[in-house]
Amino acid sequence: MSFRRPKIVIIGAGHTGATVALMVAQKQIGDIVLIDLPDFESAAKGKALDILQAGPIERFNVQVTATSNYQEIAHADIVVITAGIARKPGMTRQDLIHTNAAIVRTVSEQIKRYAPTSYVIVLSNPVDAMTYVCLEATGFPKNRVMGQSGVLDTARFNTFIAQALQLAVEDISSFVLGGHGDEMVPLVRYTYVGGIPLEKLMPQAQIEQLVERTRKGGGEIVALLGNGSAYYAPAAAIVQMIEAIVKDQRKVMPIITYLQGEYQVNNACIGVPVVLGGDGIESVIELHLNEEEQQAFNHSVHQVYQTLAYIK
Numbered sequence: 001m002s003f004r005r006p007k008i009v010i011i012g013a014g015h016t017g018a019t020v021a022l023m024v025a026q027k028q029i030g031d032i033v034l035i036d037l038p039d040f041e042s043a044a045k046g047k048a049l050d051i052l053q054a055g056p057i058e059r060f061n062v063q064v065t066a067t068s069n070y071q072e073i074a075h076a077d078i079v080v081i082t083a084g085i086a087r088k089p090g091m092t093r094q095d096l097i098h099t100n101a102a103i104v105r106t107v108s109e110q111i112k113r114y115a116p117t118s119y120v121i122v123l124s125n126p127v128d129a130m131t132y133v134c135l136e137a138t139g140f141p142k143n144r145v146m147g148q149s150g151v152l153d154t155a156r157f158n159t160f161i162a163q164a165l166q167l168a169v170e171d172i173s174s175f176v177l178g179g180h181g182d183e184m185v186p187l188v189r190y191t192y193v194g195g196i197p198l199e200k201l202m203p204q205a206q207i208e209q210l211v212e213r214t215r216k217g218g219g220e221i222v223a224l225l226g227n228g229s230a231y232y233a234p235a236a237a238i239v240q241m242i243e244a245i246v247k248d249q250r251k252v253m254p255i256i257t258y259l260q261g262e263y264q265v266n267n268a269c270i271g272v273p274v275v276l277g278g279d280g281i282e283s284v285i286e287l288h289l290n291e292e293e294q295q296a297f298n299h300s301v302h303q304v305y306q307t308l309a310y311i312k
């Protein structure tokens with residue numbers, strides 16, 4: 001028997017892709033291959049070498065390479081898709097759909113061909129629809145294709161709560177359901193601070209402000225950056241998902257997954273709580289939503305169906 005480190009492929013060596021690579025290396029999760037278009041191969045190689053040279057200082061010991069040749073993704077354990085364009089101020093995520101659907105479809109066909117047993121995590125926006133495109137183009141089983149939104153959206157909600165209460169962020173536990181758009185559903189009823197329901201610690205009006213800020217959290221950063229979208233927290237979210245799979249952690253996380261009747265959703269990819277472990281999405285956890293939550297969730301799902309309709 002021989003052992004090897006997990007192989008993590010990141011397609012798109014831009015802001016999020018390179019940041020995922022650095023964080024994966026710092027945590028020594030596995031060897032990394034960055035993939036980008038032939039025109040950006042040299043820049044991707046530069047980033048890979050730069051990350052590698054942080055190893056002696058940060059004390060990590062993994063391989064980091066870059067290429068535009070998909071043959072090099074063979075035997076990937078995890079493939080992360082960050083390829084595509086990011087929005088600029090004034091744009092919605094939906095505005096990216098035609099460009100990114102074509103990119104995600106092409107990339108997914110390469111994954112199917114060269115890394116047919118991999119687990120795929122999609123980040124490219126609009127991410128609920130792009131996860132669907134990837135699932136369709138790879139033909140992989142639904143446990144092996146997932147999208148990132150809820151880990152990031154939940155992290156944003158927790159950050160805002162911690163700031164407002166001036167309490168430790170790691171004591172806050174919450175999660176966000178639904179599509180990755182301004183209609184997402186932070187579940188206040190399931191939000192706790194050190195085991196105490198948030199509603200006991202904060203007035204309703206202030207909670208509503210934080211919910212609204214969370215929903216528009218991506219746009220807030222797009223406006224501040226001026227020429228692109230968030231990448232540090234999104235990369236951290238992806239890395240948490242990679243780690244849950246390669247270390248078989250069986251963590252409960254909000255992840256975009258293909259639903260077939262769960263939460264009354266059929267034939268769409270939406271963010272819901274799942275168990276994420278060594279076999280990818282091992283199960284969906286179905287929660288009872290009250291009427292108000294179900295209505296908000298249905299509204300968010302409706303937006304995702306509308307986005308999907310552009311490309312179906």
Ligand SMILES: NC(=O)C1=CN([C@@H]2O[C@H](COP(=O)(O)OP(=O)(O)OC[C@H]3O[C@@H](n4cnc5c(N)ncnc54)[C@H](O)[C@@H]3O)[C@@H](O)[C@H]2O)C=CC1
Nearest residue numbers: 012013014015016036037083084085086123124125127234
């Ligand atoms: N789901 C989420 O929570 C989040 C999603 N995003 C999305 O992730 C995507 C990437 O964002 P950034 O990294 O900031 O963008 P970026 O522009 O910095 O990087 C994108 C990279 O993809 C590459 N690329 C384009 N077409 C490609 C192809 N066919 N094959 C391989 N590589 C290709 C580009 O050359 C570029 O290096 C965007 O669509 C953005 O909206 C970003 C943050 C959070």
Ligand SMILES: O=C([O-])CC(=O)C(=O)O
Nearest residue numbers: 087125218219222229230
């Ligand atoms: O806002 C964007 O375009 C990028 C993204 O999805 C996020 O940061 O939540």
